Amino acid sequence: MNAHARTRAIAWPRRLVHVALIALALVFLVMFLVLPLATVFVEAFDQGVKPYLAAIVQPEALSAIRLTLLVAVIAVPLNLVFGVAAAWAMTRFAFRGKALLGAIIDLPFSVSPVVSGLVYVLLFGAQGWFGPWLDQHGIKIIFAVPGLVLATMFVTLPFVARELIPLMQAQGSEEEEAARVLGASAWQMFFRVTLPNIRWALLYGVLLCNARAMGEFGAVSVVSGHIRGLTTTMPLEVEMRYNEYDYVGAFAVASLLALLALLTLAVKTLLEWRYGDEIPRTRPVDTRKRHGT
Amino acid sequence: MRRRVLPGFGISLGYALTYLGLIVLLPLAALAWKATDIGFEGLVRLLSAPRTLAALRLSVGGALVSALINVVIGLLVSWVLVRYRFPGRRLFDALVDLPFALPTAVAGIALTTLYAPKGWLGRWLEPLGIHVAYTPLGVLVAMIFVGFPFVVRTLQPVLASLERDVEEAAESLGAQRWQTFFRVILPLLAPTLLTGFALALARAVGEYGSVIFIAGNMPRKSEIAPLLIVQKLEQFNYAGAAALGVALLSLSFVLLVLVAVLQRWSNRWTEQAA
Helix, strand or coil: HHHHHHHHHHHHHHHHHHHHHHHHHHHHHHHHHHHHHHHHHHHHHCCCCCHHHHHHHHHHHHHHHHHHHHHHHHHHHHHHHHHHHHHHHHHHHCCCCHHHHEEEEHEEEEEEEHHHHHHHHHHHHCCCHHHHHHHHHCCCCCCCCCHHHHHHHHHHHHHHHCCCCCCHHHHCCCCHHHEEEEECCCHHHHHHHHHHHHHHHHHHHHHHHHHHHHHCCCHHHHHHHCCCCCCCCHHHHHHHHHCCCCCCHHHHHHHHHHHHHHHHHHHHHHHHHHHHHHCCCCCCHHHHHHHHC | CHHCCCHHHHHHHHHHHHHHHHHHHHHHHHHHHHHHHHHHHHHHHHHHHHHHHHHHHHEEEEEEEHHHHHHHHHHHHHHHHCCCCCCCCCHHHHHHHHHCCCCHHHHHHHHHHCCCCCCHHHHHHHHHHHCCCHHHHHHHHHHHHHHHHHHHHHHHHHHCCCHHHHHHHHHCCCCCHHHHHHHHHHHHHHHHHHHHHHHHHHHHHHCCCHHHHHHHHCCCCCCCCHHHHHHHHCCCCHHHHHHHHHHHHHHHHHHHHHHHHHHHHHHHHHHHHH
């Protein structure tokens, strides 16, 4: 009773501070997050629905959508397999240099996107290490689809591994060991024990990986060469239309990417609410803690 | 013991290492190798050029300032999201990750439209003499946008697990609320704030897509280092582009190491105090 009375006595000035802080935070969130998002859709529909739809069904836009999907369909599964393999090795076995391996997996996150594209130009470009050899054999990587895929793979490499490593570390290997002792084959163990245990975290990682793969701009812009209809992904198409002052066209394609972002956020939030304990509060949490060093 | 029971050590580690080697290490080796092509003199000439210096200063300086601003705003937002209940809280919480999910090019053109003289925000700021679009201030705004989720997402779990008894102890000893915050809570959060700072910084230093639209890209004024790399590449100056890339990477690693040192120091300080 006494304590209750005390809380109420100090409640009103504190309440005022709470409201002020909430208001301040909301002003910032609206200004920095809601307004840019709203801008995309308002600008896209600036001239009405018809010009919007017309801008999307243009052949360049459609081929950009196809290319974006193609790049993601190749890059994401490759990084998924890598993520599972890396997480398995790092969380189930002891070996030297594990911390270093963890640091290298995270490396693409601290490399500028432009540099991520640049490195492949230096390898496979006309003046690059393998440039002359590729040229002789008529293989095009830079200014072609393989370059886009490689640059995207580089940028999105850490996502799946980063989700799985802390989770599998926390889960431990007892269930898998039990399965083995009871006579399960390696693949039986993987598909019946490991995979069901990590499925939501895996989906979560794939979701983030895919969002970045479809939205990557800097790295692909360096290796693309901006050949309309051939090497322009959706973000590059947005850039080209914007620079040509085709604002409705640019924001129309941008609105599709924004929808993808919203869908990603929705599924991500849903996964966090429903399977929160099976997803280590992923986020860009301190990597040093996550790799257990 | 474990090694004998669980299968797949060789194949999983071998695959991971091969993949990393081909996708990450070999390309980065090519970068370092190509950068040596311009030689020591060329490097000095490149790095002492006023245009290069200005671009590096903008990328690194802007990233530092934006990360600092994000620490303040991130602290406020995560505090509000963790401690208070209000309508729409979960929606805003989910929205915090928007800068991760929204492609940078989309963010770039949206921010530019927003802050252009006729934009929703620009039209209020221009009469006050605040020019955001096509100035270094615009670069800063874009960097704050992309770095924003890092501080909030690092801070949230720590704030949520912060024991209230420390605060209650401080208050029962007669501390004012603001004293409790600045002298008890803030020191406890310092290492986490530094982590968030480092993540936001690392992201902003190399940021390209969201910045180039709003920056206006005027040489020596609002031109960022990654754009300079792209320009060198377009002029087929591969060695120059590589050298600049190495310079940018080295700068951000030096900064991150400094933050790590600071963090270790603040950790020790917190532990001693506790």
